[in-house]
Amino acid sequence: MLDIGGATTDLHYTVEIVRNDSEQRPSAGVSVARFVFTDLGIVASRDSLLLQLRNHPRLYEFLCSALDSGVRETYQAIREGDWEPSPQLLSYGCLFLALDRFAHGRGPGLPTGDLSRIAQIILTGGASQTVEERVVKRVFDLFRSEDGGIPEVLVDRRYQIWVDGITWSGQASY
Numbered sequence: 001m002l003d004i005g006g007a008t009t010d011l012h013y014t015v016e017i018v019r020n021d022s023e024q025r026p027s028a029g030v031s032v033a034r035f036v037f038t039d040l041g042i043v044a045s046r047d048s049l050l051l052q053l054r055n056h057p058r059l060y061e062f063l064c065s066a067l068d069s070g071v072r073e074t075y076q077a078i079r080e081g082d083w084e085p086s087p088q089l090l091s092y093g094c095l096f097l098a099l100d101r102f103a104h105g106r107g108p109g110l111p112t113g114d115l116s117r118i119a120q121i122i123l124t125g126g127a128s129q130t131v132e133e134r135v136v137k138r139v140f141d142l143f144r145s146e147d148g149g150i151p152e153v154l155v156d157r158r159y160q161i162w163v164d165g166i167t168w169s170g171q172a173s174y
Contacts, residue, residue, distance in 0.1 A: 001161070002098060003125040006043035009094045010125075011035045011102060013113065022105055022112040035110050037098055042090040042127045050085070053093050054078050058100070058142065065138040066092040088130040095123070095131070096139050103143045115140070116148025124156035131155060 003010040012034050015026050026033040039048040053059060059078065063071045066089060077083040085093075105112030121140065123131060133153040141150060156162070 001122040001124065002095060002128070004091050004094045004123060004127040004131075005041055005125040006127060007038075007041040007045055009037040009040035009098045011037070011098055013102070017113050017115070017117040018111040019105075019114045024105060024109055024111040026111065033111075035102075035107065037094075037101070037107070040094045040097055042087055042094065046090065049090060049093055049097070050078075050083070052097055054081065056097070056100075061142055062093070062096045062139070065142055066096070066135055086130075087127065091127040091131050092135060092139055094127065095136065096142070099140065099143050115143045116145045118148075118151045120152045120154065122154045122156060122161070124159070124161045128155055129157060 001012040003012070012032060014032055015030060018025060039045050039052070041049065053062070056062065060071070060075050063075055063078075067074060074083070078085075099115065101107050101110060102113040103115050121136065123136065133155060136153045136155075137150050140153075144150065
């Protein structure tokens, strides 16, 4: 699950998708872990996000997956630093960079994820409200291995996960 917001992007993942050869591992006894990308957000972290996209070696591939048209013009504008992106494209940028870092274990304490083991991606947070599931699948496809499938994509458009999180009592309801 990815929570894409204005200041951060939070990754919540199960330990089963951590690669066996990952140098970093979640704590013993933990089945679900969280990593906060403090530099990936569409408002407060906008400048950092834009700088990372501008310098990313797969920027053109990302734009091809996220845009239906105007890829070359957008690529050139980003590289030249003369770009006013839409909130939607910034949201896809957060998704792209978070998946890239998780797939390669790029982050202090972030394990390396095996994205081929992901069956479902859930997106929540204010910035995720602008994304389209079909485009999320195309962005994810940039990281898919030959034997991996495209996971089901769900966008929490009613903020139900957020509401459940703040109202949870800490006790199982069963």
